Amino acid sequence: MNSVIxxxxxAFDIHKSFGGLxxxxxxxxxxxxxxxxxxxxxxxxxxxxxxxxxxxIYKPDVGHMExxxxxxPAGLPHVVATRGIARTFQNIRLFANMTVLENVMVGRxxxxxxxxxxxVFKTAATMREENAITARAHELxxxxxxxxxxxxxxxxxxxxxxxxxxxxxxxxxxxxxxALDEPAAGMNASERTQLGELILRIxxxxxxxxxxxxxxxxxxxxCDCVTVLDYGLCIAQGPPHKVQNDPRVIxxxxxxxxx
Amino acid sequence: MKRxxxxxxxxxxxxxxxxxxxxxxxxxxxxxxxxxxxxLLALGLNIVVGYAGLLxxxxxxxxxxxxxxxxxxxxxxxxxxxxxxxxxxxxxMVAACFGVLLGTPTLRLRGDYLAIVTLGFGEIIxxxxxxxxxxxxxxxxxxxxxxxxxxxxxxxxxxxxxxxxLFEFVPVVNAYYLFLIGVLLAxxxxxxxxxxxxxxxxxxxxxxxIAAASMGINTRxxxxxxxxxxxxxxxxxxGLFAGFQGFVxxxxxxxxxxxxxxxMVVLGGMGNIAGVVLGAVLLSxxxxxxxxxxxxxxxxxxxxxxxxxxxxxxxxxxxLVLMMLLRPExxxxxxxxxxxxxxx
Amino acid sequence: MExxxxxxxxxxxLGSIYALVALGYxxxxxxxxxxxxxxxxxxxxxxxxxxxxxGALSHLxxxxxxxxxxGLTVAAPTCMALGxxxxxxxxxxxxxxxxxxPLITAIGLSISLQQIAALIWGRNYISFPAVxxxxxxxxxxxxxxxLQLTIMGLAALIMAGLLMLVQKTSLGRAxxxxxxxxxxxxxxxxxxxxxxxxxxxxxSALAAVAGVMVAAYYSVGNYTMGFMLGLKAFTAAVLGGxxxxxxxMLGGLLLGVVEALAAGYMGDLTGGVFGSNYKDxxxxxxxxxxxxxxxxxxxxxxxxxxx
Numbered sequence: 001m002n003s004v005i006x007x008x009x010x011a012f013d014i015h016k017s018f019g020g021l022x023x024x025x026x027x028x029x030x031x032x033x034x035x036x037x038x039x040x041x042x043x044x045x046x047x048x049x050x051x052x053x054x055x056x057i058y059k060p061d062v063g064h065m066e067x068x069x070x071x072x073p074a075g076l077p078h079v080v081a082t083r084g085i086a087r088t089f090q091n092i093r094l095f096a097n098m099t100v101l102e103n104v105m106v107g108r109x110x111x112x113x114x115x116x117x118x119x120v121f122k123t124a125a126t127m128r129e130e131n132a133i134t135a136r137a138h139e140l141x142x143x144x145x146x147x148x149x150x151x152x153x154x155x156x157x158x159x160x161x162x163x164x165x166x167x168x169x170x171x172x173x174x175x176x177x178x179a180l181d182e183p184a185a186g187m188n189a190s191e192r193t194q195l196g197e198l199i200l201r202i203x204x205x206x207x208x209x210x211x212x213x214x215x216x217x218x219x220x221x222x223c224d225c226v227t228v229l230d231y232g233l234c235i236a237q238g239p240p241h242k243v244q245n246d247p248r249v250i251x252x253x254x255x256x257x258x259x
Numbered sequence: 260m261k262r263x264x265x266x267x268x269x270x271x272x273x274x275x276x277x278x279x280x281x282x283x284x285x286x287x288x289x290x291x292x293x294x295x296x297x298x299l300l301a302l303g304l305n306i307v308v309g310y311a312g313l314l315x316x317x318x319x320x321x322x323x324x325x326x327x328x329x330x331x332x333x334x335x336x337x338x339x340x341x342x343x344x345x346x347x348x349x350x351x352m353v354a355a356c357f358g359v360l361l362g363t364p365t366l367r368l369r370g371d372y373l374a375i376v377t378l379g380f381g382e383i384i385x386x387x388x389x390x391x392x393x394x395x396x397x398x399x400x401x402x403x404x405x406x407x408x409x410x411x412x413x414x415x416x417x418x419x420x421x422x423x424x425l426f427e428f429v430p431v432v433n434a435y436y437l438f439l440i441g442v443l444l445a446x447x448x449x450x451x452x453x454x455x456x457x458x459x460x461x462x463x464x465x466x467x468x469i470a471a472a473s474m475g476i477n478t479r480x481x482x483x484x485x486x487x488x489x490x491x492x493x494x495x496x497x498g499l500f501a502g503f504q505g506f507v508x509x510x511x512x513x514x515x516x517x518x519x520x521x522x523m524v525v526l527g528g529m530g531n532i533a534g535v536v537l538g539a540v541l542l543s544x545x546x547x548x549x550x551x552x553x554x555x556x557x558x559x560x561x562x563x564x565x566x567x568x569x570x571x572x573x574x575x576x577x578x579l580v581l582m583m584l585l586r587p588e589x590x591x592x593x594x595x596x597x598x599x600x601x602x603x
Numbered sequence: 604m605e606x607x608x609x610x611x612x613x614x615x616x617l618g619s620i621y622a623l624v625a626l627g628y629x630x631x632x633x634x635x636x637x638x639x640x641x642x643x644x645x646x647x648x649x650x651x652x653x654x655x656x657x658g659a660l661s662h663l664x665x666x667x668x669x670x671x672x673x674g675l676t677v678a679a680p681t682c683m684a685l686g687x688x689x690x691x692x693x694x695x696x697x698x699x700x701x702x703x704x705p706l707i708t709a710i711g712l713s714i715s716l717q718q719i720a721a722l723i724w725g726r727n728y729i730s731f732p733a734v735x736x737x738x739x740x741x742x743x744x745x746x747x748x749x750l751q752l753t754i755m756g757l758a759a760l761i762m763a764g765l766l767m768l769v770q771k772t773s774l775g776r777a778x779x780x781x782x783x784x785x786x787x788x789x790x791x792x793x794x795x796x797x798x799x800x801x802x803x804x805x806x807s808a809l810a811a812v813a814g815v816m817v818a819a820y821y822s823v824g825n826y827t828m829g830f831m832l833g834l835k836a837f838t839a840a841v842l843g844g845x846x847x848x849x850x851x852m853l854g855g856l857l858l859g860v861v862e863a864l865a866a867g868y869m870g871d872l873t874g875g876v877f878g879s880n881y882k883d884x885x886x887x888x889x890x891x892x893x894x895x896x897x898x899x900x901x902x903x904x905x906x907x908x909x910x
Contacts, residue, residue, distance in 0.1 A: 055473055056472075056473075057469065057473070077469070077472035077473045078472045078473075078474075078476055078477045078478065080473075081472075081473060081474055081475030082475050086473070086474070087473055089470065089473075093469065093473075094467075094470070095462065095463050095471075096466060096467075096598075097466060097595040097598040097599050098459075098462060098466065098595065102459060102462075106459050106460065106463045106471070106474055106476070108456075109456060109459070109463075109474060109475055110474065110475025110476070111475075112456055114455060114456045114457075115457065116452065116457060116484070116488070118455075119451050119452055119454075119455030119456065119457055119458070120447075120448055120451050120452060122451065126455075129456070130456070133456070155598070169474065170474075172474075173474055173475055314702075314703065314706070364895045365891070365894070368898065370702045371636075371637075371702055371706060372841075372898065374638075374706060375638065375837070375890065376890070376891050376894055376895075378834075379834075379887035379888075379890050379891050380887075380891070382883070382884075382887055383884050383887050383888070386881065386883060386884045387884070390881060518710055518714070522707070525703070525707055570718075572714055572717075572718045573714075573715055573718035573722070575711075575714060576711045576712065576713070576714030576715030576717075576718060577715050579708065579710060579711025579714070580693055580708050580711040580712055580715065582707075583693075583697060583700075583704045583705070583707050583708040584693070584696055584697070584708070587697075587700060587704045599701060
């Protein structure tokens with residue numbers, strides 16, 4: 001990871017409404033390379049909506065985003081992945097009836113190119129690519145720690161393992177930015193610690209991580225930078241200690257933020 | 260051991276038409292030929308429905324396109340007589356184009372809507388074929404096109420009887436071998452496609468389209484690809500059909516045919532090549548076997564209690580309902596599909 | 604101008620019938636997100652049952668309308684029972700299955716019902732007995748028959764009644780709730796299974812009426828009559844907005860009118876290239892166009908949205 005484009009992601013004044021409901025009322029944020037940014041806020045603040053706009057699932061009504069210096073096209077999830085943004089989902093969206101290995105191999109699709117002819121004629125180039133895909137998938141499963149489940153069906157994994165699998169699959173796309181939507185939901189303390197370590201390792205590899213989380217304590221410990229949303233607007237942005245003590249943030253959470 | 264089994268199977272497949280011809284006559288070899296054509300069609304639809312998970316109720320349209328393509332270019336209709344090695348791939352390509360044409364505006368529709376649209380498309384093709392006899396005679400309308408050149412590989416005319424040593428190879432037997440080659444190629448094609456990067460992407464789309472797109476899969480293009488691949492196999496099958504039969508008319512390309520092919524795929528086991536082949540063979544051979552039930556009843560009971568031609572469709576309809584209620588994954592399911600339907 | 608008005612009258616008559624059938628499709632889709640392919644066959648059964656009864660009673664010298672009414676009185680409960688059984692036996696067990704399964708079942712049912720009808724009534728066309736004396740009225744060059752007026756009037760009455768049922772009664776409220784969110788409706792004490800059965804039953808009753816109308820209007824019935832009619836009615840439902848009752852009514856009328864106008868003018872418009880024999884293609888093209896460009900239909904669909 002050697003590009004020196006700063007900042008990695010810039011979101012300009014993103015608005016998104018659903019019928020009469022204004023989910024995002026003008027959110028701007030910046031994100032640096034090789035950083036961990038937390039996106040927090042009370043329920044309904046617009047965090048997942050922002051994610052969905054970022055990753056192309058929704059088109060913003062107003063506003064645009066720039067990624068690595070170039071405009072990020074709106075509403076095209078597969079293009080977003082090609083540009084180097086990968087995500088996980090709040091409600092875990094694995095390919096449940098495929099094996100763990102196959103799930104991660106699908107993640108390699110965007111960085112590989114074998115087509116129908118290569119597949120049907122089993123050309124040397126295609127076979128090499130297939131082997132590379134399989135090897136990388138094994139690597140990633142080891143990286144997130146679920147290699148013991150390699151050939152299990154994804155839907156049979158435990159909740160925590162499923163979340164890790166989703167991260168492995170996202171990492172397979174070789175992203176510059178990994179967007180995690182509530183990755184620690186439903187985890188116990190030790191699982192959460194392990195997840196934190198994994199995220200730190202991902203940052204060490206030079207990737208940026210953007211996370212939505214409700215466990216504010218955990219976020220404050222893990223993140224370099226925190227953005228707080230409330231009612232579709234950004235009410236605070238900055239390093240954790242600053243945000244923690246911001247009166248607007250405390251008000252939004254009704255004093256839930258601990259120091 | 261496995262080698263031995265495959266060897267025996269190969270021998271049986273090769274000897275089957277000659278044996279059947281000797282034991283049961285030309286009629287039954289013809290049934291085998293049609294079974295092979297249906298296998299080809301079912302394999303094509305399997306790519307669309309089984310691999311990519313797209314509901315196509317108008318698949319027969321591609322069969323029709325391939326058949327008429329062959330018919331128009333090698334019959335008295337326009338007095339053209341193009342060779343086989345051009346006609347078959349051309350038919351497949353034209354069908355693939357139709358597939359892309361149909362798919363481009365429609366593949367983003369949700370499942371049941373896509374089913375209805377493809378059904379409509381199939382019917383539109385049939386109605387056009389039926390009516391393009393006037394004012395300009397393109398398809399010769401409901402009378403269809405007859406006198407189509409028979410299948411010839413180079414100068415070896417498959418529509419004629421040939422003698423090889425002790426054996427007599429009549430046209431229906433020749434066609435069997437040609438169709439068998441087609442089926443074997445289709446099986447290899449499907450199998451390799453399924454295990455490839457493309458096949459994985461299709462499976463991902465089937466499982467969760469949003470997640471697949473978020474992982475960088477261009478879902479629209481891949482769905483179009485599935486449609487085009489399936490359509491081309493349908494078109495190939497159509498060309499073989501036209502050359503074999505010597506005659507095509509819109510009557511052969513009804514909605515019922517689309518439904519039949521879909522059922523071969525679903526009842527046999529969607530997404531599983533072996534299942535689809537089994538389904539196609541069963542559903543094309545059994546009804547013919549039932550036809551014999553009429554005369555049999557006549558012999559045994561002195562009269563026909565239940566007319567099998569009436570019963571055929573009724574049994575088919577009931578079989579569909581029962582299968583969905585009892586074994587929706589089909590006779591030989593793909594393991595992923597079995598998991599989907601029984602929620603492991 | 605006369606042709607236009609004439610086709611308008613014909614179209615509205617046909618459209619009224621489409622509307623009645625479309626309501627059945629739209630109600631079931633609104634509640635189950637399922638295209639009830641077998642619905643067209645229910646219409647066919649209604650028509651054929653009525654034809655049998657009317658045929659049997661036609662020599663008794665009773666007044667025409669009474670005979671037809673008696674036919675309907677037998678056809679309606681038959682269809683309602685059929686609809687009930689179809690839902691119970693074929694769709695209910697598959698409620699949680701992926702959409703392909705009930706779709707295939709519906710197709711299987713459609714085929715089976717057609718063949719059973721063929722076994723019972725034979726494959727020949729059955730004529731509508733001449734028990735009705737139909738009067739024609741000539742209004743400014745446009746011919747409108749008493750039968751057409753009856754069809755349009757009766758259909759309008761039934762549709763108004765259905766709207767009242769759905770919007771003004773507690774039963775209707777339960778139906779709307781189930782269509783919107785079955786899980787929550789259940790929590791509110793609605794017996795959703797019963798409501799679903801009722802939806803099928805009501806739709807089937809409407810189908811029976813439509814069947815009798817079609818048989819009377821075209822003077823024939825046949826075991827294949829349900830397929831095309833069903834497909835067109837479904838087109839109408841989608842055109843108006845699937846799941847939306849008023850949409851189905853509007854869609855039905857509109858499709859009938861458009862089809863009649865197309866049949867009347869297509870030959871002239873295209874210089875004889877496309878004649879009225881392309882009429883059926885027309886309905887399909889409307890369907891495809893609506894689904895591609897405006898899948899929510901004219902009045903907006905009311906099917907459950909899954910985000």
